[in-house]
Amino acid sequence: MISVTQAKPSQDPIRSHCEMLHGLAEGIDGKLVVSVFFAAGGEGTISHHSIGDVDGMVAEISAHSDTPGANVYCGLQIMRKSLGRGERGGKDDVVAVLGLVADMDGDTGKTGDLPFAPSYTIETSPGNQQPVWLFDNPLTPDEAKPLAAALQRATGSDSGTKDIAHVWRIPGTKNWPNEAKLKRGRSPDAASVQYAQEWDGELIPLDAFRTALAPWAVAPASEAVPVQLGELPDAGDVTVSDKAAALLAANDVDDRSKHARAVVEQLNFDGHGAEEAAALFLAATGNWLDRYANEQRARTDFERVWGKEVARREEKREAAARLAGGLKGANDNVAGADADGDGAANVSTTGVAFVATPYIPADPSTLPRREWLFGNHYIRKYVSVTVSPGGLGKTSSSIVEALSMVSGKPLLSPEGGLLPKRLKAWLFNGEDPRDEMVRRIEAARLHYKLTAEDIGDRLFLDVGRERELVVLIEDRKAGIKINEPVVEAVVKQIKDNEIDVMIVDPFVSTHQVNENDNGAIDRVAKLWAKIADRANCSVDLVAHTRKLNGEEATIDDVRGAGSLIGAARSVRVLNRMSREQANLAGVPEMDVAEHFHIAIAKANMTKQDSRLAWRRLEGVGLGNGDGISKPQDHVGVVTPWKFPSKEATAEKAASEVTADQLEKILVRLKNQTSAFARNSSSWAGFHVMDALGLNRESKDGRDEAAKIIGGLIADGTLVVKQEEDHRRHKANVVRPRPE
CATH class of the missing domain: 3.40.50.300 (P-loop containing nucleotide triphosphate hydrolases)
Structure with missing residues (x-):
C-alpha cells in the first residue's frame, strides 16, 4: 500500500498525482520522467525524478501547468536509473509498470466498454477520457505488454493504450490542441485536465484484472499485418534443416498455395528470422515457386503469410501464456532478480491466475516432424x-x-x-x-x-x-x-x-x-x-x-x-550379458564381461521397441608404451556385436563335438527311441549329455545339449521323424540320418 500521505485530489490535483506515483513506486530502483511538449511543435523539455522526490516533480509540473501551448505528461512506468539526461525513454527502458491507462478519444470514435472498474478516470478534454487501473503490485515489462494489448482490444481505445512507455496527461494541467486536433474541430482554447472520478486509495488485485481481460488475450486475425522485410542475406550462406530443404525443393505439389504456407511455417519453426526465411523462400528450387508471376509477387505473398499465418500465431501463444503467468524462469519470483540484465533489481512478481488457452486447429500435414538427431x-x-x-x-x-x-x-x-x-x-x-x-x-x-x-x-x-x-x-x-x-x-x-x-x-x-x-x-x-x-x-x-x-x-x-x-x-x-544369454550365444565364460546390451525402457515419442542392441568391449592398444618395462595402455572400446542366431550357435556347438562323442550319440539314438521334445523323460538330449559327461540336472548342461541337437539336425547328421510307440501314439523322435 501507499506509504506517502496524499493530498486530496480536489484540493491539489498535481501534488496528489505525484504523491500517488511516488508512493506506488516506493522501493523500485528507477526514476519517473516528466515530459513537456508544445502544441505548436518545437523542442520540449524532459526532467528525471528519483523515487521520493515529490516536491521536485510537483515544482517541475507546476512550472509549465499555465504556460500557453505547453502540454505536460508523465507515464505510469518507472524508467531505468541509467537513462540519459534529457531522454524520455522507450519500452526497452521500462523497469516496472504501476498501472495501465485506456486512451478513450470520443472525437475519434476510439471508445468502448470497460472490462473492469477503473481506479480513477481523468477527463482530458470534453468527451475524451482516460480510465486508469492501479495494481496492488507493480508489473514487469513482460507482464505488462500482453495486458496492455488485451486492454486496448477490450476497450477499443487508441493505440497508445498498448504502449507501456506511453505518457499520460496530469490532472491540474492544461490540454492545448495541436494542429491535427484543431482540424477535427477542437476549440483553440486549452481544456482543463481534471478528474472525472477521483481515486479512493484502493488498488486493483492483479489476478482479478488478468482474469477479466482473458477473453481479449488473443489477437483477432484482423490485427495481423504483413511483415516489413529489411535487407535479405544470401540464401547460400543460410543453413537449413532437412525438412525445410525438402519443402523448398519440392516439385509437382498438389496445392502450391498450401505448400507455400507450409514452407513459411517450417522456416519459422526452425528459428529463421523473417529476412533469412524470405531469402530461402525466394531462392527455392522447387517448381511450386512458379505459382508467382515474378519475384515481387512471391515476396509480397511471403510478407503476408509470415505476418498472418506465423507472427499472429506466435502472438496468440505468447499473449495467452504471459497473461496466465507465462513460462517463467524457475526463480523469477525471487525478490531482486535481475530479469532484464541491466544490473538493477526488478520488481518481484506474485502468484498469478490461470486462464484456458484456446486450441487452434492445424493442418496435420504441415506440422513439423520431431527432430530425431541420432537413433x-x-x-x-x-x-x-x-x-x-x-x-x-x-x-x-x-x-x-x-x-x-x-x-x-x-x-x-x-x-x-x-x-x-x-x-x-x-x-x-x-x-x-x-x-x-x-x-x-x-x-x-x-x-x-x-x-x-x-x-x-x-x-x-x-x-x-x-x-x-x-x-x-x-x-x-x-x-x-x-x-x-x-x-x-x-x-x-x-x-x-x-x-x-x-x-x-x-x-x-x-x-x-x-x-x-x-x-x-x-x-x-x-x-x-x-x-x-x-x-x-x-x-x-x-x-x-x-x-x-x-x-x-x-x-x-x-x-x-x-x-x-x-x-x-x-x-x-x-x-551385462547373463550366463543364460552367454550359453545361448556360445560366449565363453571368460568373455562374458565384455558383452552388454541396450534396451529402450521408455519411449514416449516412438513405438516401443523390445529388441536388444548388443555391444562388445574390445581392447585397443594406444601405442604409447616404451619397451617391456613400460607397456602400452589398452583401452576398452565399444563395438557393435550381433547375438548369433539359434542355428548359428547350434552349428558351432555341434562342430565342437569330437568323433568319439558323436559316435556314442548316434549309436544311442539309433538303438533307442528318443523324443525331440525337451520336456520328455526320453529326450534325445540326455544321450548327448551322457556322451559328453554333462550333468543331467544342470540347466547349463541341458542348454548345451539342446544346441548340439539343433546343430546336428541343421547339418543333416540327425533327422526328426514321426514314429508310433507301442500304443500306436505318434510322436516326433530324433534318429541318425539313414545312410
Whole structure:
C-alpha cells in the first residue's frame, strides 16, 4: 500500500498525482520522467525524478501547468536509473509498470466498454477520457505488454493504450490542441485536465484484472499485418534443416498455395528470422515457386503469410501464456532478480491466475516432424536418460555414439550407411580426469580409423575435475535454488557453438540436492529439459543404478528418486550379458564381461521397441608404451556385436563335438527311441549329455545339449521323424540320418 500521505485530489490535483506515483513506486530502483511538449511543435523539455522526490516533480509540473501551448505528461512506468539526461525513454527502458491507462478519444470514435472498474478516470478534454487501473503490485515489462494489448482490444481505445512507455496527461494541467486536433474541430482554447472520478486509495488485485481481460488475450486475425522485410542475406550462406530443404525443393505439389504456407511455417519453426526465411523462400528450387508471376509477387505473398499465418500465431501463444503467468524462469519470483540484465533489481512478481488457452486447429500435414538427431534416443529440445550399472561400458558407449554423430559415420550400425548429417556433440564427464577421457576417445578413433578431419571442430570435451557443472544447489538457509551463472553459461556455450547433443555423465554430478528427494530431482531433471529447449539441443543424462546384487537392471533401478525417469522422453537401460544369454550365444565364460546390451525402457515419442542392441568391449592398444618395462595402455572400446542366431550357435556347438562323442550319440539314438521334445523323460538330449559327461540336472548342461541337437539336425547328421510307440501314439523322435 501507499506509504506517502496524499493530498486530496480536489484540493491539489498535481501534488496528489505525484504523491500517488511516488508512493506506488516506493522501493523500485528507477526514476519517473516528466515530459513537456508544445502544441505548436518545437523542442520540449524532459526532467528525471528519483523515487521520493515529490516536491521536485510537483515544482517541475507546476512550472509549465499555465504556460500557453505547453502540454505536460508523465507515464505510469518507472524508467531505468541509467537513462540519459534529457531522454524520455522507450519500452526497452521500462523497469516496472504501476498501472495501465485506456486512451478513450470520443472525437475519434476510439471508445468502448470497460472490462473492469477503473481506479480513477481523468477527463482530458470534453468527451475524451482516460480510465486508469492501479495494481496492488507493480508489473514487469513482460507482464505488462500482453495486458496492455488485451486492454486496448477490450476497450477499443487508441493505440497508445498498448504502449507501456506511453505518457499520460496530469490532472491540474492544461490540454492545448495541436494542429491535427484543431482540424477535427477542437476549440483553440486549452481544456482543463481534471478528474472525472477521483481515486479512493484502493488498488486493483492483479489476478482479478488478468482474469477479466482473458477473453481479449488473443489477437483477432484482423490485427495481423504483413511483415516489413529489411535487407535479405544470401540464401547460400543460410543453413537449413532437412525438412525445410525438402519443402523448398519440392516439385509437382498438389496445392502450391498450401505448400507455400507450409514452407513459411517450417522456416519459422526452425528459428529463421523473417529476412533469412524470405531469402530461402525466394531462392527455392522447387517448381511450386512458379505459382508467382515474378519475384515481387512471391515476396509480397511471403510478407503476408509470415505476418498472418506465423507472427499472429506466435502472438496468440505468447499473449495467452504471459497473461496466465507465462513460462517463467524457475526463480523469477525471487525478490531482486535481475530479469532484464541491466544490473538493477526488478520488481518481484506474485502468484498469478490461470486462464484456458484456446486450441487452434492445424493442418496435420504441415506440422513439423520431431527432430530425431541420432537413433531413437536423442531428440532435439528434449532430455533423454541412459541408466547403467557401474563398470559396464556406459562412458565408452557414449564416446562412440558422439564420434558417430560428429563424423557422420554409422560406427555402431555399419549396415545403415552414412548418417543424414554431421552433428556437434559435447561430452561432459564428472568422474574421470581429462587425460583418461582423451585416452578413451583416441582409442575409439584408432579402432574406427577416424581421422582428425572426421572429427573437425564438432566434438567438445569438459570434465568435472577441472570445472564442476552444478545446475541446482541446496542451501540450508535459502533452500533449493538454481545456479544461474552456470545454467546461463551452458545455454550460451551450446548456442554459440551450435551444439546439437550434450551428454552429461553422470547425472548425479550436476546437482547438490538430496538424490532421494523426488521433488528436488524433478526440479533438476526439468531444469535440464529447460536447458535443452532453450539451447535447441538434445541432452542425455547418464544415471547410475542402485546396487543390484546380480539382478538385471530395469527402469525402476535408477539410483535415487525415480522422478528423473518421469522427466525424460526416452530412457534406455544397459545390462551385462547373463550366463543364460552367454550359453545361448556360445560366449565363453571368460568373455562374458565384455558383452552388454541396450534396451529402450521408455519411449514416449516412438513405438516401443523390445529388441536388444548388443555391444562388445574390445581392447585397443594406444601405442604409447616404451619397451617391456613400460607397456602400452589398452583401452576398452565399444563395438557393435550381433547375438548369433539359434542355428548359428547350434552349428558351432555341434562342430565342437569330437568323433568319439558323436559316435556314442548316434549309436544311442539309433538303438533307442528318443523324443525331440525337451520336456520328455526320453529326450534325445540326455544321450548327448551322457556322451559328453554333462550333468543331467544342470540347466547349463541341458542348454548345451539342446544346441548340439539343433546343430546336428541343421547339418543333416540327425533327422526328426514321426514314429508310433507301442500304443500306436505318434510322436516326433530324433534318429541318425539313414545312410
